Structures are given as structure tokens and as C-alpha cells.
Amino acid sequence: MVSGIPLFPEQASTLAPEVDNLYFFVTAVTAFFALLVVVVVLVFAVKYRDRTGEKVGAPIHGSLPLELGWSIIPFFISMAIFAWATLVFFHIVRAPDQTLEVYSTGKRWMWRFQHIDGQAEINELHVPLGRPIRVIFTSEDVLHSLYMPAFRVKADAIPGRYSSIWFTPTQVGEFHLFCAEYCGTRHSGMIGRVVVMEPNEYQAWLSGGGSGMSMAARGEQLFQQLGCVGCHLPDGSGRGPSLLGKYGIQETLATGATVTIDDTYVRESILTPQMKLVAGYGPVMPTFQGLVNEQGVMSLIEYVKSLPRTGGPPAAAQASAAGAPAAAPAQGPR
Amino acid sequence: MTTTVLPRVTYLNVRTTVASWLLTKDHKRIGILYLLVVSFAFLLGGIFAAGVRIELTTPEGDFVSADTYNRLFTMHGVAMVFFVLIPAVPAILGNFAMPLMIGARDVAFPKINLLSWYVFVIGFLFTLAAMLFGGVDTGWTFYTPYSSQASNSNVLLTGIGVFIAGFSSILTGLNFMVTIHRMRAPGMTWFRLPLFVWALYATSLVQILGTPVIAITVLMLALERALGFGIFDPRLGGDPVLFQHLFWFYSHPAVYIMILPPMGVISEVLACFSRKSIFGYSFVAFSSLAIAVFGFLVWAHHLFVAGISPYSAMVFSFLSFAVAIPSAVKTFNWAATLYRGAIWWRAPMIWVFGFIGLFLVGGLTGLFLASLGLDVHLHDTYFVVAHFHYIMVGGAIMGYFAGLHYWWPKITGRMYSNGLGTLAAMLVFVGFNLTFFPQFILGYLGMPRRYHAYPEEFQVLNVLSSAGASLLGIGYTLIACYLLYSLWKGEEAGANPWGATGLEWKTQSPPLPENFAQTPIVREGAYEYAKRETKVA
Structure with missing residues (x-):
């Protein structure tokens, strides 16, 4: 190959070498079989060539052992690839417990990233080196897909639900961030960069600029403004359930089904509250569709996560500083 | 070559008025009617592709606007998938050759066969109208909610075109299936059928079972777009991923509609020019059916990053690996067929060699995409x-050209230049690899598909790709030139210029309107070259 043409993207996350090793293996296996067949075909084509078109071939009709052999051997080889690839996949989709969370919304044609501490950025994402980062995102309009080739991660942004990707950056620098799902006119302009920084530089970046208000604090503000506080009383005596310590636990629904209180459930409960009622509560909550935007919903989720497990007034600031143990810790220790 | 005079009465000259063509119930003429429409669609799709490749020679979006670019790649996909790849081999070569190959006078329902063509043309005209009135920009996949709510292009008109054309596919599938069951000549048992017929049978199964699903899906898309039914748009209570499930439930099996018939063609041509029976006939025959059935169970491998459960992704990944096995079996059998053959290097065979090389790469790279851990990175890239x-x-297209070169003397009664046929196959092979091999590298590097502009580091590979595309264009143009030239100046072919065993070669070229003077009686398998007394006619 001509030097200067890159063949592989940079390996800038802990996942990247895993994916690349699998890629090299599958490349080696498939190249072997491709070459085998090509060589066999070419050798036979030349060796048994008949320029006249008058001769006939040998009366060979097949061979059961060969048929079984070239069905079973490829099957086992493909199962080996399947097993390895599935293991890698589960590493890609299962985030570790302790992640630094960033929220994002895709919208034609930009990505907006919202850090827990309050900073928001467009088409740029600043993250610290060496820490597992989880980006939780949705779309405000059509399908998009958040793709960071250097980290080998991708997931579609789907309106109406949350997706997430996670990665641990292993290299300081700037990396591509693409929209991979076609979304209309400026699809190819819906790109940006991920900036991986040394942890101390990242801290400096975090403290400069930003709105000064954390997502949880912004969520608490919305919780008051939208009147949620009138029903979701902390002591559980309101018309709606108390939200204290609810994030991450299993809850029984009116239908008898159980559900894990996660980002998606909180979002659904705000936008389509009648859909999955908690057992013991009536269908009295109105929808907040149109009253709160995606970023507002994300702030409310972050607020719910920040609530302490039992009693006491909600203390967003305290929670976001210390990291609530019940919720996936936003800024918890690594 | 033979020196026989062209037969006096053929299906081509028995009547020559325009009405006699437009009202024909002769499967051979209907095949030619399809050839005309599909060739036009191929030209159109090729022109759109040229626009795409010219734009991508530079990183900036400077040749056409972003909206035009999006329309170009969409219309390329729509024209090529629905109006070239799906009908090319079954509707052109299948219509022409299949009844001849089983010793029938025609298909089971000749009027429905003509109706299929009209339905196809009406569908094509709607799609053409959508293109003329400004085009469509959703990608050929029509993903919601972009297609149902956001796009400002002719989604409905295109959808109607695809919807209508689908019925043509269903009718042809039905017709072929009944024909293969009911119209075989005496002695033509199932295991004496040429493998092309087996492949068409398997394809018919997919057409009949799969195509109604895309019709329903397009209808639901139209209801949402035109009347605001909330099926796919989450703002209306719908689910955008549901569309992808329904779309791929048809469109993945549709890939097998495109590739199974060319695989059948390859078996025919390979046996003829190796002068041998296909190695493992019944394995090749049943692998077609296995592919048709398994093909319905792998659709969600298009959705690995679309938020489906990791466990369902696992199941679909497993099934996708499983469906690769019958294709591998076919390939090994083809290679083994060459062993101790008497291989005659004529133009159709060169196309078969090209097919094997390219299909190998296509099939094996499918394993990368079936691998969950790799697909996350590779999905939606080049x-x-x-x-x-x-x-x-x-x-599919190499297989189609292998078949067209193989049956051309039968269709027209004339030979094209063997040298030019060989040259075109080699040009297309080289041009194709130059166009698409760099795209594997681009994809692993992370270049997303459907990008009008792209980061600079991807330029070299894109320029290589565009250079290859121009070679491809030259190759395809060359084919059109020598085939058309052969109509006037080609040598007379005679009944059986390749010395092939199939029944279609037992009648004159071009065949009689009623195919055979007497119904043939079959006494042996499809590829008994070894038993043959007279070599080449």
C-alpha cells in the first residue's frame, strides 16, 4: 500500500484495541478463505483449460464427505467469530458502574452536550483522559447516530428514547465525532470533535465558563417551577409518590409489572405519565409534553438522581458534590 | 461456427407490429420488454451514481448542493434496487429462459405475466415522475421519522411507485412457482431441473412471502406522512424503530431476491463451460432454499445500534452467521466443479470467474458486519x-451479465464479439475492485455513508474509488455497444453455440414462438456432459 494512506483509525479508547484485534482476526480468517478459493479456481481454470470446447469433463457428481466438511468447518469457524464478537459487543454496550455522565441531544444539524456541572457545548465534547465517560442522548427530531470512530463506539439517537455510549479515552487529543445516521440536508455537517484532556486541564476547563448552575440544580428549579413539588412530597403523603431514593430501584406498577427506575422511565413519567403508573397512585398527573424540553427533562432526571435515599429536604448541591450512592454516581470517585 | 441460415419463423419475426409487442403473451418477448425498461433504469441509476462519485472526489461539497447530493444517492438506490436488481435476473433472464429450460410452451399464466410487466412499468413511471418533479432525499431505506415528517421531497410519489412495482414482483413469483410445479416437460423431475430453475423457485418463495410486507410498510408510511397517523413518529405515539423492523423484514430477504437468481445463472454457465455436472447438485439446489428460508430470520442485523436489546442482537448475529453457510457451500461446490473439467474460456465464463471473485469478497465481508463487536464501529460507514x-x-450484476452473455445467442440468434465480451468482463472486474475496495478501508477508518462533504484525510481513497467508477462506466458502455452491434452484424449463432445440455439449446435460435416443435422428453439430469456423444453442434 502507498504510505500516506491510513488503513486504520487511531486507537484512542480502551475498547479500540479490543475491536481492532477482533478485526485483524476476522480479516485473517476471511482473507485465508478468499485466497484459498481464488487460488483453487485459478489453478483449475488454467490446468483444465480446453481451447477447443470439444472435450468433456470427468464424470464427477459430488462427494458427501467434502460437502459435510465444507459445511461443518466453516460453521465452527464462524461460531468462534460469533462468540468473540459477542463478548466484545457486551463490553461495548455495558458501561462500567462508575462513569462520568454527559447528556446530549442531537438536532438537525448539531450535537449539544450538557455536562452535569452545568457547562453546555455544541459539536464539541471535552472529556478527561483515563476516566470512563458515558454519554446519554436522544434526538429532538429525526434519527441521528452518535459516532466516535477513534473510540469505536456508535449508537443511534432516537426521538422518544435514550441511548448511550461509553468509552475510556486513552490518548490526549482531538478526535472526530460524526452523525452516522442520515438526517437530511446537512447530515455531513453534523460533525464535531471530542477533545480529550489531561484530568487537571479538564478540571480547569470545567471551572471556566459555563452557566454556573449544575444540571441537578437546574432540575430542582424546574421541579419547583413546573409544580411537581406540589404532588411529589418528600414524605410520600402527596398525590404522587415521593421521589427520594427512587432512582435505580425496582418499582411495582399498577399493572403488576415491575420496572427499573432509570433515565428512560423518568423521562416517560414526565412526558407520558399515564403509561406506567406506580401501584397505589391514580392517573392524575398531566403530561408535561411541550412544557419542558429535552434538556429540561435531562436536568429533571439528574435532579431525581441527586435526591438522597431517605428523609430530609432535597439537597441538589450537596448530592452533586458528594455523589449519591444509590444513583449511578455522577461525579463519584473512580 | 455453424453456417446455418437464421430460422424463418421465430418469436421475434412472427409479428412485428408495436401492438404485437405491447400485447404479447409470449414469455420470451415479455423478457425483452423487461430488458428494455431495466436497461433504462440501469442507465439512470448509473448517471446518479456518476454524480455521487464526482462530488466525492473532493472533500468539500462543491460539485452539487447538499440537497442535490442527497437526492442523487437516494435516486441511485431506488432505481438500482427496485427497478434493476430485483427484476434483472428473474424478470429478464428468468422470463426468457425458464419455460424453455423446463420444456414448457410458456409460463402458467401468460396474461398475468404481461400484467406483471405493465404493473412494473406503471410503478416505474410513478418513481420516474417523482425523480422529474424534484426527486426524493430519504435514502432508499425511507427511514422514519425523517421520511414521514421531515423530508421536503417526493416521498409519497416514490413510495407509490415502489408499492406498485412490488405487485409485479409478487405476480412474477407466483407465476414462476406455478409454472415450475405444473409445466415441466415429461421426464423433467425435480432433480433433473437446471439449478437456475431451483434458484428461481427459491426466489419466488421470497417474492411471494416478503413483498407484501414492504407494500404494507410503505402504505403505513404514506398514511403517516399524508394523514398524520401515528405509527412511526414518536410525537404521535409511534415508534421509529418499528419501521426499520418492517422495512428490513422485506429488504433483507430482498437481497436474496437479487442474489439467488444470479447464483442460479452461475451454476448454468459454470457447468456448460466446464463440460461437467455441477459438483453436489442437490447441495447447491437445497442451499438456495435454505438461503431463502434463513433469509427471513436475519433482518434485525441492520439494527444492532438502533437500540434493540443486546440479547436479541445476539440471536440475530447468530442467525446471520448461519445464513452464510449455504452461500459458502455453493461457492465451494462451484470451485470443485472446475476440478477435472474441460474448461472453455468464453466470455460468459470470464464473467463467472469475475462473479466468484467479487461474491467471495462480498460474502466474507458480511461476516464482519454479522459480528456484533465489529458492526458497532462499521455500521452506517462506507x-x-x-x-x-x-x-x-x-x-448480482456480474451474474446477470454472465447470463446475458450466455443466453444472448439464444435470445437474438446472433453472436457478439467474444474478445470484447472478455475485455468488458475484465474491465468491469478491475473497475469494480478499484471503486469499492478502497471503501472498505474508508469504512474502517470511520467515514460515515451518505456524506456530501468529508474530512480531508479521506480524499485519496475517495479519488481512487471515483477513478474505478469511471472504468466501470466504460465497461458497461462497452457491453451495450457490442451487444447492440451484434444485432446487425453478429454471426449467426445456431441452435447451440456453446454445446450446452439444457433444453433451451435444443430448439432453434431465436426459438419458435411456441418454443419447441414437439414437446421435449427428458431422460437424464441437467448437466450430463460426460455422457454426450456429439460434442459441439
């Missing part, structure tokens, strides 16, 4: 674009 072009163009 790797996918390269993979499916290797299958659909490298496989």
Missing part, C-alpha cells in the same frame, strides 16, 4: 456500502 455493492453489483 464498509457497509462496499460490502453490499460487492454482493449486489459484484454478485
Whole structure:
């Protein structure tokens, strides 16, 4: 190959070498079989060539052992690839417990990233080196897909639900961030960069600029403004359930089904509250569709996560500083 | 070559008025009617592709606007998938050759066969109208909610075109299936059928079972777009991923509609020019059916990053690996067929060699995409674009041209230049690899598909790709030139210029309107070259 043409993207996350090793293996296996067949075909084509078109071939009709052999051997080889690839996949989709969370919304044609501490950025994402980062995102309009080739991660942004990707950056620098799902006119302009920084530089970046208000604090503000506080009383005596310590636990629904209180459930409960009622509560909550935007919903989720497990007034600031143990810790220790 | 005079009465000259063509119930003429429409669609799709490749020679979006670019790649996909790849081999070569190959006078329902063509043309006209009135920009996949709510292009008109054309596919599938069951000549048992007929049978199964699903899906899309039914748009209570499930439930099996018939063609041509029976006939025959059935169980491998459960992704990944096995079996059998053959290097055989090379790469790169851990990175990149072009163009179109070169003397009664046929096959092979191999690398590097502009580091590979595309264009143009030239100046072919065993070669070229003077009686398998007394007619 001509030097200067890159063949592989940079390996800038802990996942990247895993994916690349699998890629090299599958490349080696498939190249072997491709070459085998090509060589066999070419050798036979030349060796048994008949320029006249008058001769006939040998009366060979097949061979059961060969048929079984070239069905079973490829099957086992493909199962080996399947097993390895599935293991890698589960590493890609299962985030570790302790992640630094960033929220994002895709919208034609930009990505907006919202850090827990309050900073928001467009088409740029600043993250610290060496820490597992989880980006939780949705779309405000059509399908998009958040793709960071250097980290080998991708997931579609789907309106109406949350997706997430996670990665641990292993290299300081700037990396591509693409929209991979076609979304209309400026699809190819819906790109940006991920900036991986040394942890101390990242801290400096975090403290400069930003709105000064954390997502949880912004969520608490919305919780008051939208009147949620009138029903979701902390002591559980309101018309709606108390939200204290609810994030991450299993809850029984009116239908008898159980559900894990996660980002998606909180979002659904705000936008389509009648859909999955908690057992013991009536269908009295109105929808907040149109009253709160995606970023507002994300702030409310972050607020719910920040609530302490039992009693006491909600203390967003305290929670976001210390990291609530019940919720996936936003800024918890690594 | 033979020196026989062209037969006096053939299906071509028995009547020559325009009405006699437009009202024909002769399967051979209907095949030619399809050839005309499909060739036009191929030209159109090729022109759109040229626009795409010219734009991508530079990183900036400077040749056409972003909206035009989006329309170009969408219309390329729509024209090529629905109006070239799906009908090319079954409707052109299948219509022409299949009844001849089983010793029938025609298909089971000749009027429905003509109706299929009209339905196809009406569908094509709607799609053409959509293109003329400004085009469509959703991608050929029509993903919601972009297609149902956001796009400002002719989604409905295109959808109606695809919807209508689908019925043509269903009717042809039905017609072929009944024909293969009911119209076989005496002695033509199932295991004496040529493998092309087996492949068409398997294809008919997919057409009949799969196509109604895309019709329903397009209808639901139209209801949401035109009347605001909330099916796919989450703002209306719908689910955008549901569309992808329904779309791929048809469109993945549709890949097998595109590739199974060319695989059948390859078996025919390979046996003829190796002068041998196909190695493992029944394995090749049943692998077609296995592919048709398994093909319905792998659709969600297009959705690995679309938020489906990791466990369902696992199941679909497993099934996708499983469906690769019958394709591998076919390939090994083809290679083994060459062993101790008497291989005659004529133009159709060169196309078969090209097919095997490209289909190998296409099939094996499918394993990368079936691998969950790799697909996350590769999904929606140029790797996918390269993979499916290797299958659909490298496989299906090479197979189509192998078949067209093989049956051309039968269709027209004349020979084309063997040297030019060989040259075109080699040009297309080289041009194709130059176009699409760099796209595998681009994909692994992370270049997303459907990008009007791209970061600079991807330019070299894109320029290589565009250079290859121009070679491809030259190759295809060359084919059109020598085939058309052969109509006037080609040598007379005689009944059996290749010395092939099939029944279609037992009648004159071009065949009689009623195919055979007497109904043939079959006494042996499809490829008994070894038993043959007279070699080449």
C-alpha cells in the first residue's frame, strides 16, 4: 500500500484495541478463505483449460464427505467469530458502574452536550483522559447516530428514547465525532470533535465558563417551577409518590409489572405519565409534553438522581458534590 | 461456427407490429420488454451514481448542493434496487429462459405475466415522475421519522411507485412457482431441473412471502406522512424503530431476491463451460432454499445500534452467521466443479470467474458486519456500502451479465464479439475492485455513508474509488455497444453455440414462438456432459 494512506483509525479508547484485534482476526480468517478459493479456481481454470470446447469433463457428481466438511468447518469457524464478537459487543454496550455522565441531544444539524456541572457545548465534547465517560442522548427530531470512530463506539439517537455510549479515552487529543445516521440536508455537517484532556486541564476547563448552575440544580428549579413539588412530597403523603431514593430501584406498577427506575422511565413519567403508573397512585398527573424540553427533562432526571435515599429536604448541591450512592454516581470517585 | 441460415419463423419475426409487442403473451418477448425498461433504469441509476462519485472526489461539497447530493444517492438506490436488481435476473433472464429450460410452451399464466410487466412499468413511471418533479432525499431505506415528517421531497410519489412495482414482483413469483410445479416437460423431475430453475423457485418463495410486507410498510408510511397517523413518529405515539423492523423484514430477504437468481445463472454457465455436472447438485439446489428460508430470520442485523436489546442482537448475529453457510457451500461446490473439467474460456465464463471473485469478497465481508463487536464501529460507514455493492453489483450484476452473455445467442440468434465480451468482463472486474475496495478501508477508518462533504484525510481513497467508477462506466458502455452491434452484424449463432445440455439449446435460435416443435422428453439430469456423444453442434 502507498504510505500516506491510513488503513486504520487511531486507537484512542480502551475498547479500540479490543475491536481492532477482533478485526485483524476476522480479516485473517476471511482473507485465508478468499485466497484459498481464488487460488483453487485459478489453478483449475488454467490446468483444465480446453481451447477447443470439444472435450468433456470427468464424470464427477459430488462427494458427501467434502460437502459435510465444507459445511461443518466453516460453521465452527464462524461460531468462534460469533462468540468473540459477542463478548466484545457486551463490553461495548455495558458501561462500567462508575462513569462520568454527559447528556446530549442531537438536532438537525448539531450535537449539544450538557455536562452535569452545568457547562453546555455544541459539536464539541471535552472529556478527561483515563476516566470512563458515558454519554446519554436522544434526538429532538429525526434519527441521528452518535459516532466516535477513534473510540469505536456508535449508537443511534432516537426521538422518544435514550441511548448511550461509553468509552475510556486513552490518548490526549482531538478526535472526530460524526452523525452516522442520515438526517437530511446537512447530515455531513453534523460533525464535531471530542477533545480529550489531561484530568487537571479538564478540571480547569470545567471551572471556566459555563452557566454556573449544575444540571441537578437546574432540575430542582424546574421541579419547583413546573409544580411537581406540589404532588411529589418528600414524605410520600402527596398525590404522587415521593421521589427520594427512587432512582435505580425496582418499582411495582399498577399493572403488576415491575420496572427499573432509570433515565428512560423518568423521562416517560414526565412526558407520558399515564403509561406506567406506580401501584397505589391514580392517573392524575398531566403530561408535561411541550412544557419542558429535552434538556429540561435531562436536568429533571439528574435532579431525581441527586435526591438522597431517605428523609430530609432535597439537597441538589450537596448530592452533586458528594455523589449519591444509590444513583449511578455522577461525579463519584473512580 | 455453424453456417446455418437464421430460422424463418421465430418469436421475434412472427409479428412485428408495436401492438404485437405491447400485447404479447409470449414469455420470451415479455423478457425483452423487461430488458428494455431495466436497461433504462440501469442507465439512470448509473448517471446518479456518476454524480455521487464526482462530488466525492473532493472533500468539500462543491460539485452539487447538499440537497442535490442527497437526492442523487437516494435516486441511485431506488432505481438500482427496485427497478434493476430485483427484476434483472428473474424478470429478464428468468422470463426468457425458464419455460424453455423446463420444456414448457410458456409460463402458467401468460396474461398475468404481461400484467406483471405493465404493473412494473406503471410503478416505474410513478418513481420516474417523482425523480422529474424534484426527486426524493430519504435514502432508499425511507427511514422514519425523517421520511414521514421531515423530508421536503417526493416521498409519497416514490413510495407509490415502489408499492406498485412490488405487485409485479409478487405476480412474477407466483407465476414462476406455478409454472415450475405444473409445466415441466415429461421426464423433467425435480432433480433433473437446471439449478437456475431451483434458484428461481427459491426466489419466488421470497417474492411471494416478503413483498407484501414492504407494500404494507410503505402504505403505513404514506398514511403517516399524508394523514398524520401515528405509527412511526414518536410525537404521535409511534415508534421509529418499528419501521426499520418492517422495512428490513422485506429488504433483507430482498437481497436474496437479487442474489439467488444470479447464483442460479452461475451454476448454468459454470457447468456448460466446464463440460461437467455441477459438483453436489442437490447441495447447491437445497442451499438456495435454505438461503431463502434463513433469509427471513436475519433482518434485525441492520439494527444492532438502533437500540434493540443486546440479547436479541445476539440471536440475530447468530442467525446471520448461519445464513452464510449455504452461500459458502455453493461457492465451494462451484470451485470443485472446475476440478477435472474441460474448461472453455468464453466470455460468459470470464464473467463467472469475475462473479466468484467479487461474491467471495462480498460474502466474507458480511461476516464482519454479522459480528456484533465489529458492526458497532462499521455500521452506517462506507464498509457497509462496499460490502453490499460487492454482493449486489459484484454478485448480482456480474451474474446477470454472465447470463446475458450466455443466453444472448439464444435470445437474438446472433453472436457478439467474444474478445470484447472478455475485455468488458475484465474491465468491469478491475473497475469494480478499484471503486469499492478502497471503501472498505474508508469504512474502517470511520467515514460515515451518505456524506456530501468529508474530512480531508479521506480524499485519496475517495479519488481512487471515483477513478474505478469511471472504468466501470466504460465497461458497461462497452457491453451495450457490442451487444447492440451484434444485432446487425453478429454471426449467426445456431441452435447451440456453446454445446450446452439444457433444453433451451435444443430448439432453434431465436426459438419458435411456441418454443419447441414437439414437446421435449427428458431422460437424464441437467448437466450430463460426460455422457454426450456429439460434442459441439
